């Protein structure tokens with residue numbers, strides 16, 4: 001079923017940087033009613049003024065209640081899209097990772113999507129909305145240097161699978177898995193110079209694709225090596241034309 | 243030889259504990275409810291009873307882990323660490339309160355990761371030892387009606403995969419077990435109404451098979467032939483299995499069954 005971004009009520013988490021920030025701009029340009037969730041104060045975001053914003057750390061227990069409250073304050077009676085994009089990682093030796101880092105990654109990447117979705121279910125169900133989970137193509141792989149991150153995204157993917165079975169006639173469930181993307185995600189995770197960075201997709205490219213996928217309702221999208229090569233080639237050809 | 247087992251007081255954990263005890267091995271058993279350990283007892287451990295050391299530990303309470311690790315590292319380094327403890331929550335995803343989903347992730351997923359990291363960092367595991375993660379067949383076949391449970395197990399199984407590679411150089415073996423339905427109290431609390439008791443595997447049989455698989459240093463293990471067939475089918479045709487699981491399980495769940503720390507009650511069908 002074709003869906004429309006224009007005039008849709010959309011809640012997007014992690015819209016203050018990287019893919020999320022680009023997606024916020026993309027969706028807003030397409031005419032969405034947008035609520036962005038992030039942890040920084042509004043003044044420290046680059047969000048255009050016309051986009052509603054609420055600052056809350058998604059690793060806290062109270063985040064669901066606050067988001068539900070904010071949505072109700074905005075007068076929204078239903079939700080067309082709920083996009084879980086906020087995420088963080090850790091790169092380094094497994095036994096050096098702090099407890100806090102392990103907890104934060106699981107809380108933000110997995111528990112937050114679980115409990116926020118749980119709380120917003122009635123709003124999503126009202127007009128057969130779409131739940132969109134931003135995972136990673138790392139899911140399912142063996143990644144000793146970022147084991148907890150990959151495990152969180154593998155669990156998120158399992159959530160998408162079973163929720164799709166449970167919500168068959170009620171709510172669409174979409175799983176979008178970006179591949180390596182040029183954002184500050186890697187630096188924040190403790191990886192200063194990621195290898196093969198020249199092949200990484202740009203967050204604008206990923207955001208544009210996500211904007212498109214939301215409308216098509218495609219169940220799952222993986223930005224594989226082939227996508228990376230395809231987008232790298234497009235960039236290269238564009239340069240040649242200039 | 244000695245082994246740490248979480249969730250050792252009941253179900254598969256108790257069966258595993260018995261298997262090790264029968265082989266004259268020492269078991270350091272962790273559980274929330276050890277009938278004999280009173281909550282007021284000052285130290286975590288009770289004097290040794292034979293070869294079983296019972297430690298009361300609530301895996302949802304991560305603040306207690308530093309003390310717990312200290313207790314565990316007071317003993318000799320162990321030859322095996324078995325992450326068996328888990329809670330479940332069954333019913334439509336939206337019918338289970340958010341705090342129950344959260345508690346489940348804390349116990350089934352976050353706790354084993356925190357404990358593993360600390361035990362490795364403190365050298366509590368001998369060279370040549372095994373770390374065993376009890377996941378679930380759900381990872382291969384899907385499990386609508388137990389959403390956060392299935393997600394926690396999928397995450398755990400994947401973590402084990404990365405850990406295996408990371409610990410290879412230290413000579414530590416990592417195995418993931420994917421049990422299907424077992425004849426335990428927990429499983430029957432969460433099973434669909436028409437589920438046949440006799441078609442579920444006795445935990446003793448699963449425990450014996452797991453010990454053999456550990457000895458063979460397998461990296462993954464599915465107890466039982468039927469379960470192995472299901473897992474293969476699940477890998478070959480996941481969407482077919484999803485449809486089947488919806489019919490076999492989800493559509494037949496009578497009412498939600500879950501734990502809730504906040505409501506502070508243990509919801510079971512008999513209450």
Ligand SMILES: NC(=O)c1ccc[n+]([C@@H]2O[C@H](COP(=O)([O-])OP(=O)(O)OC[C@H]3O[C@@H](n4cnc5c(N)ncnc54)[C@H](OP(=O)(O)O)[C@@H]3O)[C@@H](O)[C@H]2O)c1
Nearest residue numbers: 014016017018019039057058086087136178180181183185
């Ligand atoms: N970049 C990649 O290569 C890549 C590859 C595959 C998948 N992904 C996934 O794509 C998503 C977006 O990643 P990105 O590359 O755009 O990363 P990013 O630039 O670091 O952006 C992540 C966003 O999540 C927010 N966030 C993090 N922790 C939060 C918390 N506790 N509470 C609230 N918000 C929080 C960040 O806020 P701050 O601005 O305050 O940090 C930011 O808005 C993530 O789920 C990531 O796992 C990324």
